[in-house]
Amino acid sequence: MNRQTSDFYYEEAQSVIVGGVNSPSRAYKGVGGGTPVFMEKGAGAYLYDVDGNRYIDYLAAYGPIITGHAHPTITKAIQQQASNGILFGTPTRLENEFAKQLTTAIPSLEKVRFVNSGTEAVMTTIRVARAYTGREKIIKFAGCYHGHTDLVLVAAGSGPSTLGTPDSAGVTKATAAEVITVPFNNIAAFEEALSHWGNETAAVLVEPIVGNFGIVEPEPQFLEKVNELAHAAGALVIYDEVITAFRFMYGGAQDLLQVKPDMTALGKIIGGGLPIGAYGGRMDIMEQVAPLGPAYQAGTMAGNPASMSAGLACLQVLRENGVYEQLDQLGALLEQGLHQAAKEAGVPMTINRLKGALTVFFTDEKIRDYEGASRTNGDQFSVFFKEMLTRGIHLAPSKYEAWFLTIAHTKAHIDKTITAAQHAFRCVAEQ
Numbered sequence: 445m446n447r448q449t450s451d452f453y454y455e456e457a458q459s460v461i462v463g464g465v466n467s468p469s470r471a472y473k474g475v476g477g478g479t480p481v482f483m484e485k486g487a488g489a490y491l492y493d494v495d496g497n498r499y500i501d502y503l504a505a506y507g508p509i510i511t512g513h514a515h516p517t518i519t520k521a522i523q524q525q526a527s528n529g530i531l532f533g534t535p536t537r538l539e540n541e542f543a544k545q546l547t548t549a550i551p552s553l554e555k556v557r558f559v560n561s562g563t564e565a566v567m568t569t570i571r572v573a574r575a576y577t578g579r580e581k582i583i584k585f586a587g588c589y590h591g592h593t594d595l596v597l598v599a600a601g602s603g604p605s606t607l608g609t610p611d612s613a614g615v616t617k618a619t620a621a622e623v624i625t626v627p628f629n630n631i632a633a634f635e636e637a638l639s640h641w642g643n644e645t646a647a648v649l650v651e652p653i654v655g656n657f658g659i660v661e662p663e664p665q666f667l668e669k670v671n672e673l674a675h676a677a678g679a680l681v682i683y684d685e686v687i688t689a690f691r692f693m694y695g696g697a698q699d700l701l702q703v704k705p706d707m708t709a710l711g712k713i714i715g716g717g718l719p720i721g722a723y724g725g726r727m728d729i730m731e732q733v734a735p736l737g738p739a740y741q742a743g744t745m746a747g748n749p750a751s752m753s754a755g756l757a758c759l760q761v762l763r764e765n766g767v768y769e770q771l772d773q774l775g776a777l778l779e780q781g782l783h784q785a786a787k788e789a790g791v792p793m794t795i796n797r798l799k800g801a802l803t804v805f806f807t808d809e810k811i812r813d814y815e816g817a818s819r820t821n822g823d824q825f826s827v828f829f830k831e832m833l834t835r836g837i838h839l840a841p842s843k844y845e846a847w848f849l850t851i852a853h854t855k856a857h858i859d860k861t862i863t864a865a866q867h868a869f870r871c872v873a874e875q
């Protein structure tokens with residue numbers, strides 16, 4: 445496969461854009477480097493690069509593109525809005541309509557606010573939780589990603605009883621001292637953290653179904669226990685549903701799992717591919733937000749008509765009958781085919797799948813936390829990723845990411861993907 449034009453543009457990009465990319469994971473560091481593919485066009489399940497190569501896409505732009513690329517309903521909504529103006533700086537009816545749809549789909553959202561990214565949504569839930577509780581510390585779970593604000597770029601200390609350490613240059617030690625990180629699916633560690641910091645903790649922040657060290661589901665009773673213990677300590681529970689909302693069902697992971705947080709952060713899918721974030725939760729908590737309350741949050745682009753229109757169109761598509769069943773069925777086919785292919789090649793492999801999202805881990809261990817995901821074989825993943833790419837299958841360039849199916853994928857795409865995987869697993873075995 446010729447990718448010379450991508451090479452050219454990557455070189456050019458590096459002369460004007462730091463690292464040649466506008467988000468670090470795009471630079472293929474997670475697969476040992478190489479030239480990222482420069483994409484030109486998306487249509488349904490396919491992406492086309494600048495050299496004219498076609499790929500079956502499972503990145504789905506890290507989650508938002510659940511309808512497939514350039515879905516006609518979303519495209520039309522964006523075009524219509526563009527011809528009526530895309531930004532007014534005033535309230536619009538679209539915001540009301542969208543807020544009504546979100547609060548209906550996810551009942552724990554008694555009130556919402558729109559922002560422009562998942563990062564902003566999470567950042568603001570933390571501010572509001574602090575305003576509501578008058579406390580400062582946050583507990584989060586190792587390997588969960590919550591955007592790039594200072595507070596959530598803090599890694600675990602050496603145990604649940606120690607405070608965090610900055611995970612990025614530029615994050616102060618003082619900020620890191622406000623965050624405690626504990627392993628996911630580990631209630632004992634969470635309890636220990638609460639025993640030290642419970643009465644100073646404003647909120648516990650968690651991806652209810654993890655998407656950021658691969659797809660990892662909470663074990664039975666884990667989220668229920670988190671809720672119970674956090675509330676007993678007087679802390680709020682915030683679900684980061686930036687990946688999970690509308691991914692597994694029409695609604696949040698919280699609706700699928702029947703657990704209820706105090707606040708929720710949203711993003712990705714709800715924007716239909718345009719920039720968006722939203723947060724919401726219990727009325728009495730949300731009343732902390734300006735102009736009603738003392739916690740400030742604002743945005744020139746917040747609730748912009750273009751993102752609202754795209755988001756409304758996306759939800760309309762997702763309300764169609766059978767959408768989530770189809771994603772689940774294709775996910776199951778893909779999972780079976782990948783298993784078989786790995787087995788035939790003799791490559792140890794574990795798949796975590798929930799409906800139309802899955803992660804292939806190069807290990808025979810069960811993956812339930814970040815430690816486990818870290819121990820999986822990154823070299824094997826890199827070989828697999830590159831072989832798949834060469835065979836026209838576009839995956840996320842990191843062993844920690846998910847494959848996302850879209851409603852544009854068909855059985856024929858899955859069959860082609862499995863054929864490519866048979867070859868890629870053999871290459872891994874021969875490595």
Ligand code: PMP
Binds near residue numbers: 563590591592711
């Ligand atoms: N939370 C989660 C769970 C995410 O996966 C992400 C992005 N991958 C974010 C927050 C940040 O969202 P954004 O990139 O839109 O700022």
